Amino acid sequence: MAEQKIDPMLMNFIQGETQRQKFTEQVHNLSNKCWDVCIPDRPPAKMDAKLQTCLTNCVNQMIDASNFMLQRLQQMQGGGGLS
Amino acid sequence: MDGLANVDVTNLSPxxxxxxxxxxxxxxxxxxxxxxxAELSEKCLSKCISKPGTSLDSTEKQCLSRCMDRFMETWNHVSQAYQQRVQQESFGSQGSGNFGGFD
Incomplete structure (x- = not known):
């Protein structure tokens, strides 16, 4: 097929960029959510340590929540909860 | 830079x-x-422009400037925090780690 003829360097590049873009999209997504969670109604004059902690916790919690739900879905599937 | 639209990707010169x-x-x-x-505009308009007047007043301008700065900083901070998390998940600590599609 055509795939096999694509320059390996180009293939590598595309795979790398695809991974990078997945990462960037998650950053867009997480920034949006964590902004709403952590930044008060009036944006403060400075980014203080409290805000940074909130943002870090928010990112980790979102990932924990996502992993938790994924595991739970896998369990449901294993236990015949989903068919 | 132009003329690439009709190029055969299976047969490219370097x-x-x-x-x-x-x-x-x-x-x-x-x-x-x-x-x-687009995200920055949406977030900062909703935070800073609640009752549109005839022109932007200084409070709104200050709010918009702060909001833009904080938004960029938030983006960078989230990027770093996420990067760290992705690295942690890929070395050891067997979390399923599928959040970003990195295994």
Whole structure:
């Protein structure tokens, strides 16, 4: 097929960029959510340590929540909860 | 840079390949910048412009400036925090780690 003829360097590049873009999209997504969670109604004059902690916790919690739900879905599937 | 639209990707000269990669990188950067600006506008308009008057007053301008700065900082901070988390998940600590599609 055509795939096999694509320059390996180009293939590598595309795979790398695809991974990078997945990462960037998650950053867009997480920034949006964590902004709403952590930044008060009036944006403060400075980014203080409290805000940074909130943002870090928010990112980790979102990932924990996502992993938790994924595991739970896998369990449901294993236990015949989903068919 | 032009003339790449009709190129056969299975048969590129090294120069064509490099040009294609540069073009793709530029387009990705453009799309990401546009997304960032759209998100920033949406967030800062809703935070700072609640009762539109006849013109922007100084309070609104200050709010918008702060909001834009904080938004960029938030983006960078989230990027770092997420990067760290992705690294932690890929070395050891057997979390399923599928959040970002990195295994």
């Amino acid at each position: 120069a064509q390949r490099d040009a294609l990669m540069t073009q793709v990188k530029q387009q990705i950067a453009m799309v990401n910048a546009q997304t960032l600006i």
